[in-house]
Amino acid sequence: MMLNTVLPILLFAALALAVIGAMKRFAMWRRGRAAQVDWIGGLLAMPRRYMVDLHHVVARDKYIANTHVATAGGFVLAAVLAILVHGLGLHNRILGFTLLVATGLMFVGALFVAKRRLNPPARLSKGPWMRLPKSLLAFSASLFIATLPVAGILPAGFGGWLLAAILLLGIAWGVSELFFGMTWGGPMKHAFAGALHLAWHRRAERFGGGRSTGLKALDLDDPQTPLGVEKPKDFTWNQLLGFDACVQCGKCEAACPAFAAGQPLNPKKLIQDMVVGLAGGTDAKFAGSPYPGKKIGEHSGAPHLPIVSLDGKALVDAETLWSCTTCRACVEECPMMIEHVDAIVDMRRHLTLEKGATPNKGAEVLENLIATDNPGGFAPGGRLNWAADLDLPLMRDKQEADVLFWVGDGAFDMRNQRTLRALVKVLKAANVDFAVLGLEERDSGDVARRLGDEATFQQLAKRNISTLAQYRFNTIVSADPHSFHVLKNEYGAFGGDYSVLHHSTYIDQLISSGKLNLSQHQGASVTYHDPCYLGRYNGEYEAPRSVLKAIGIEVKEMQRSGFRSRCCGGGGGAPITDIPGKQRIPDMRMVDIKETGAEIVAVGCPQCTAMLEGVVEPRPQIKDIAELVAEALVETTATRPAQREAVEAV
Template identity: 70%
Template sequence: MILDWLLPVLLLSVLALALIGAIRRISLWRAGQPSPVDFFGGLKAMPRRYLVDLHHVVERDKYMSNTHVATAGGFVLSLVLIILVHLFGIESKWLAWPLLASSVLMFVGATFVYKRRKNPPSRLSKGPWMRLPKSLLVFSVTFFLVTLPAAGVLPQGFGGWVLALILAAGVVWGLGEMVFGMTWGGPMKHAFAGALHLAFHRRPERFGGGRSTGLKPVDLDAPVLGVQKPSDFKWNQLLGFDACVQCGKCEAMCPAFAAGQPLNPKKLIQDMVIGLAGGTDAKFAGSPYPGIELGNAKGGPDSTITEGLVNPDTLWSCTTCRACVEECPMMIEHVDAIVDMRRFLTLEKGNTPGKGAETLDNLIATDNPNGYEPGSRMNWAADQNLRVMSEVKEADVLFWVSDGAFDMRSQRILRSFVKLLKAANVDFAVLGDEERDSGDVARRLGDDATFQSLAKRNIAVMNKYRFKRIVTTDPHAFHVLKNEYKDFGGDYEVLHHTTFINELVKDGRIKLGGHKGGTVTYHDPCYLGRYNGEYDSPRELLSAMGIQLAEMERSGFRSRCCGGGGGAPITDIPGERRIADMRIEDARATGAELVAVGCQQCTAMLEGVVEPRPEIKDIAELAADALVEADDSQPARTRRDELAVEVA
């Protein structure tokens, strides 16, 4: 019968064309810059990364998790068995029956895909993606039917020529979408690119439960600083862009998109694909950047990205909160790409909007973003009698004060934390006027040169002294000190102040009474939570004060950004509303009278919302207010006493 010879020919032809397409696609990725990978180790790790790490994200949506297991699992198993049974002609019921079963499994998954696509959420791309459920169903049904004779269920040639031609058409449709389209373009392109993306990910530390959030340093001797054109990206970044499944989960979580600023992380990644392969965004079937019409963006591998493909305001709208990265089931690194492109605009073109240029000039001239006199860094502590490292040379804890030292509101947080440190008799000291800005703002604004200068100078100062830990009330400084200074020789144990205070409470070194007040909710700072995985200590500390939190709908790893990260308040790209206003609306929905925070920038952003609104307080302030003073009849044990005992 016709299928006896036509089916192997079709299979061989499609597989050959798919191989040609794969070579073509790989050549596009390889146009990017070198990036070392563990080739065989990555391929070996790929199945686990797919089955465990990727599905750890996917299973947050149980419906799609189960659907994906059935559909993708059924397809992969079916394709392997189809090659054995129908291409190599292995006549075995031990292969034919599992092929029937895998086809049924794929069919079940495809019906749920079809159901989801009947009334899809707005975040999902439409266009070619709307035909995918039909292609999945055709593929599974067609190969189920053509395998029935091999399984001995029906005789060879059943149904005659008419059915054979119909099945042949189904084979062409199914193989065309599911195999040919995997490397030549279409919805299934994500499957081929996604598998290799997992194998050769630029941040392999993210797999196996790891965390990798520090930005990669710029080679300041490179011919071009940052990314000017798509071919300036690392080759495996280009590969990652092709892995996008256009699910729009990043879009749904992006605070800038929700605020009506001209950023949509899904659209940005698809624009990078346009830049990779050449073309325009006329056929993009998802949500556009707010306020920017589709059809006008065009680019190519060697075209400047911000001169036709992406408006610079799109890049400057990002708060670097990593909500998009956290939600992405394909583990694409949107923030890396955005900062890479910002680096070109800042370092090569000098085009940093808003007060960006002024801020960077201030950092260079005064070591702080607002241009304050460097010698006034310790004015806030004139009455605190703090020990300074240049005098004592050694302490258990180095208290990194950060630039909150220049802000009157942040100074209240610093004073509260100092009160707790003294109550616990912590042996601590500060750098005083030797401390400089951590460099976080400069780095997020794309000025890696200034960041590296600040980092190296801070490291040189800290390396003069002996201490066990660094503690800071600033999550942004916490992040760069902990995760980004390592690239320059600064490897330290760094704690956020909520973690440290929680330790003091657990160790019995301070005692906290009950909180006197109304309903409390907690806002997770992006650079403490998503960047560093610290969600528990702030909540445990609040619980120690007898506070039962009224959690916001978006909390924990899905917390909404306050709008203060990534230099966003400095570049100040206009939108339809303010991100901080949306966050306060989240808090109001809980009925909270007070929002507990653990970040100076979050405090500033949320307190900037027009009243009436809940009160905003740092957890250090709440803990200092709840502190139960030690009994004066029992003198506190000081570090000097402990040293005396050790010497004795």
């Protein structure tokens, strides 16, 4: 009798408090800037996004995936049925049995959660998260026993008032964590915020098998648009919602190359610092790994206070933001699909555009881009010096070509010039109708944008788009994944919509169509390093391997390859800002390479080539895919003597 009287009051009181908490939490998120979302469509799409898109990521870890299905699925079903059966008094045997199954399923899942927490990996946050298994077990076990009379398994009122009191205590414990905690704070906060984060995600294009990796453009013509993010409230409200959805699993931490190198960045803590800034307070209660070299408890913030202070302690130190290589390993691994890189670049934009505080060689590089259209400050007139003997066709002469070969700023680097010459050799061997922009080509703007200089990026992008508009071509091909990504995914916001291919993809198409006569690679063993901006940013993993296979190379895969490839350390302007750590990222990657025993590393990016060749010898030889294909070309009668002299220099 006591159970039947008190339990409905307990359940509905918890629900009422949860609703009040939800309203308060939503008000916190809405401190951020406005964002366009599909309110109703997002909510309707949320179940599928949770069951399909989210679980594609979660399912990579079978243990936790199965645990989550049992625990979360059991809880949702148990919560609904508990309200019907015990809250509304629908004492139906079928509902009772179903509730027993749901709580039993939840209990089994909670046991696996408890096992995981017995000796948790270092990446998992502890603190309040350590009590979660106990709360799950208390709720599911107590509710299971309380439901036995409803299912007709035990008589009503069995055990007397003492057992009823114990069951009420267990249910109250679980309800306070699972209902109340979802909206007022605590480990279960991720369930409520996470569901709405999926519904109103910053990048809805990521769902349904889509890909969205291009940075969002700033409207520089609107004086009301802040130049980046200075304070937590400068983020859009759905970005703040996304931060609140973090489950603190630490998969981003485990994947982050900067964290592994001992640089002062931990993407998990960065997101939690944004949550601190959203609510106000200090990071003293953070129960995970600190930023390497930084103590926990010395930083604080509030919605209306600067995130980064250049003259004292704030929420985050500037060097934390500049440690990021923008490799997106954190985003790729995140089971809540949080966008860490967007947040970092947004904060960099403020430091660069408003404060002029780009560290080390950052300011020099940005000045070079403005003055000479290339980050190295080289005379623009030397952009085609590497091809003086190749008689490259120019777009201004041809006006039209099937392929526009985007050379990129590797044109000023002697090592990368070998790659460019090799690619020209391949294109000519396949009789491709191609041309280059020559001196009309400008930097793609990738480095400027990652360093936060949105103004310089947009200036470069618009000039390139204006130049490209003068000519007719079907496809842009580039040997630089960074230029490839920007041209393909970020120029569209300014009217530059093109078909863009990485050179590995285009060479794969040439091979598949029988346009290249290739011999088989002999001798040295080969491994392949996936560039971040080709793989994680654009999903191209197969074409480079297909090309290598076509010339007889069986790739000796590294343990961290494909979507889990370790960054070379060259992206996001990291070599320019040069934040020190305990070791260098390319050195760590070379350890991965050496473990395969390969004698050659095949690469597809000038940044990767430069970073890996910067590792102290002895080490494997670094060769671009274009170089390996050029070496495998079989000379035919179609190869003219004049062409032969030009390509032998490769």
